[in-house]
Amino acid sequence: MENQDQSSKSKVVKVDSKDSWEFHVNQIVVHFTAAWCMPSVAMNPFFEELATNFPDVSFLTVDVDEVKEVASKYEVKAMPTFLLMKNGSPIDKLVGANPDEIKKRIENLLLQSNPVIVE
16 A cells, blocks of 8 residues: 555655755756646646656756746746756756657657667
């Protein structure tokens, strides 16, 4: 029973302050969202699925109305916006609800982090 409780627990971390943001930045995918934006809300279950399928990447969600400093710093002007970061630096940005494209970009992020060596 305990395993069921843990498996249903969200693997997406909600950033609720600038300090929380600073703590989590490493190899991450950030979903900038807003409660009033239906395309953003519609992406939430998919984002949860991505977090489960890519355990080596941290997945954060930032409500642009609650953490304006972070949204402003990364010039988020439309929702949903997905920001891929590595070691605290943005390396890719996708604006819009495009599940296939965000998955592809996460896979590319992992390939860059773990290059395949062919001998």
